[in-house]
Amino acid sequence: MENIQIIGRGKYIPKTEINNKFLANKFDCDEERILELSGIEKRFFAQEETMEEMAYEASLNAIKNANLNKENIDMIIVATTSATKIMPGISFFLQKMLDIKNCMCLDILGGCSGYINAFDIARNYIVLNKVNTALIVGVESLSKIIDDKDFSTAILLGDGAGATIISKTNEKKIYTSNIRSQGQGSDLLTYEYGSKLNMQGKKIYKYAVKEVTEIIKETLKKAELDISDITTVVLHQSNQRIMDAISARLDCKNKFYTNIKEVGNTFCASIPIALSEINLQKGEKIMLVGYGGGLNSGCIILEY
């Protein structure tokens, strides 16, 4: 069986900055209160960029980072929760924009944690020797689906895209994944066409802290590793308070990379954007953790 390695990482953050002052004016509240509740100072809205354009720019950056001939990409998977193009999905537009001839394309709806699903699916195709190099993209235009009257989500969400390229390697690399769903909580975080995004924040907080702590522990056990073996945990950047509660339970705050202060919560784009910002050394063991609407959660431990 083949092994995989991450060979390229990229992101695209849209141009229009939405700071807390703007939101404080809009909701007639205190700027500091927004930071305190969310840990976020600013987020960015795609007002000039389409979802395909954001996905394309993030992909170009990842391809450049990988120093890769784009023709070598033979799989494109896109994860999103705010798609408007249902057929074809964004992955097919990416194939066209990147001008890649031989490729398998696919879009994934797996809630905020969809990037983890996409990564694991791509990895399966590589280890089964059906694909050599996969481009995995998380992209969101949440600004279009935010309920303008809902302060609690409006302060959290931003737009953007992150891209990761993984490829077959002959080196032995550890990889363990653990993905599971709880459709019983399907009403806690929803977006249906014609309506707006709806999130039951308190219930999501409770679910996230418990579920994510558990899935991280289980995945470590499955990998026969201890949290001390992991150099960096890239958690879905949902809300600083959720991330703090999880890292406190695992007693490893120093391992949690966060960028939520700078970009907000970008759902499927949050992990690949964060991943693209980290300085990683070959051989490091890192952890990617997604959770959110579905409910759906997933944890991947891999060797960089």
Next chain:
Amino acid sequence: MENIQIIGRGKYIPKTEINNKFLANKFDCDEERILELSGIEKRFFAQEETMEEMAYEASLNAIKNANLNKENIDMIIVATTSATKIMPGISFFLQKMLDIKNCMCLDILGGCSGYINAFDIARNYIVLNKVNTALIVGVESLSKIIDDKDFSTAILLGDGAGATIISKTNEKKIYTSNIRSQGQGSDLLTYEYGSKLNMQGKKIYKYAVKEVTEIIKETLKKAELDISDITTVVLHQSNQRIMDAISARLDCKNKFYTNIKEVGNTFCASIPIALSEINLQKGEKIMLVGYGGGLNSGCIILEY
């Protein structure tokens, strides 16, 4: 590496029948002309059923057909092109409706051929020993997105759901898949939220006949089989004329199962609905072939 087998098949066809007489009146044309152009006598619209309900009924039938304890299902994948629920996807609602506790859920946007992607993804999880039993569902409510003024698509499309259950087996079973995309043709068959389904019929016809003939030949070669080894070809039921052109090129019309006359073209649901209607014997080699919007096409040869 593990092998997979199909253990259950089911379908759900909605209650409201739309016959050619109805469409002939609507478009002020001849009833016989509709049959001649499409090979379709009737299709069904989901006027009383939601997409989740159709997916649920088809799944129940497949579970019954498999004589399976539903708790054994540990993966649910849904393929669709007419989703309105973007987060969570239909698979998560299915988990809730079926009351399955431990499960991985996922929705796929892969155009009309999405069921083939879903099947192949599920198979990867099983052969890698991460999943034991997967429920794969194709479901569409195309009646909601048909352009009422577009005669050429309005006569073709219907609603419905098909479900297939695959499971790990210790028996040696052949399996070969071949999936590929041509995003360069992403504008030939599109559905974007807020607009209606748009199909460039002549170009799709030309693409489908050439591409499907090629991908079938390639997959047979990859599997080291001849078309004479295959007992039944379950082709996406797009249009009788496309299917006739393909079977003529492969000289195997007698192997092509068709039900388009009775249910129309149901995009992602068409292969699993057709598959559920066929009398299959253990050990038979069958072929599943999808194609359509994306552009995306896929061929699977497997031993029943």
